[in-house]
Amino acid sequence: MKNILLVAVLLCTGVLSAQNPLITREGTTSFFSHAPLEDIEAVNDKTTAAIDFVKGDVVVKMLIKHFTFKNALMQEHFNENYMESEKFPAAIFKGKILTDEAIDLSQDGTYSVRVKGGLTIHGVEQAAEATAMITVTDGQVTAKTEFIARPADYDIEIPTVVVRNIAEEIQVTTTLNFSTTKE
């Protein structure tokens, strides 16, 4: 019985120490809304992410207030009226990389993988799945994904007066750059 406990503890610590996640705080997330009256774009270049390539776990987190718009008033409304960033400061994705082939970070290569998990925006979690491209070049790992998010799925209310200004489907692009060499 004691042995079993010992094994279990070892197993636990083994799981922990096997983690060597890659971390970035300077990822870029942008979104694009195409509607009849206007196109709206915003960029968040302080997207943070951690990927454990050994186990295939992915976490991406960004603060809503870090999205910058060309139009300052639009940015204010985005935070105040749509995303309510005081109440829901961050958007978070937690998921897994689904792939048949192992991703080898020590060799240059390109992998197309599926990423599946839960995306929380505006305090609402929805299942999300997207294709991501992972590129390894000279110890630099780049992960890029594009997907569609629908404001309605996240209880983001769009009043009828601006229905022609804001798209029902928002195109989101995230690019994450990691370095495998320790600084």
Added chain:
Amino acid sequence: MSKRIFYCCCFLLLLCTSARAQDELLSLLEETEPEETTLTPATFKGSRLINGHTVMTRRKGSLEFLIAHRFGRLNSGAYELFGLDNANVRFGLDYGLTDRLTVGFGRNSFEKTYDVFAKFAILRQQSGATTVPVSVTGFVSGAVNTLRPIDPDTEVPFSERVSYTYQLLVARKISPNFSVQLMPTLVHFNIVPENLSNDLTALGVGGRLLLTKRLSVNAEYYYRLQDRETDNYDALAIGIDLETGGHVFQLQFTNSRSMVEKGFIRETTGDFFGGDIHFGFNITRTF
């Protein structure tokens, strides 16, 4: 028996590893998250509370066009369509030179007044790494009354047409829905009737309450500390802010006709509770 427990343990471990591993990754991210300072956003929807300014300055490079109307008095009756036959208007432009410094000018048809102003955000309410409990904005405006003299032979020198307003606007967004503002004010007229002082101090108080994300109720009151025995009244205004996309509509009821600081703070002649109420609106468009 022990083998079974072992397998159970392994199975449970595997089951919770995935979700737990992601939570661990997340806390790993959050551990190294630098503590940031967050500027409290949108203490007020607009740069004007109702008649007067709010602490809000425009962002650098943004230009705001304002059209404001004040109609005649509600108690003027049906013949004047409750004041709607009689309107005065102010057109204005505000521009953000920096995030903290906004300048603007305007022209009010009431007494054909031109005004210029500058406002500077001295302190901005923020939380996080550094906490500042209030926003403080300094405000200065100058106004020129360009009405022709009643007697065309007399000349009114420019200096006698000019007046200045100095304000310290202190505001706090107490909750996401409720903000208050205090406005200690000094209005200086270069020339005044004999029984009045050139300088008038006043204390303004105002606030806004959000009813929905896009609709708020605002109130604003300026208490004059001197010259209370004149025929003038303290400026009182109640209104709503309605926000639609790039516009903010403000609809209000006030006892002031003027939309320039020196005018409504010092020269309000309407008795709000006697029915001398002007309906009005401000519309802003930001570019």
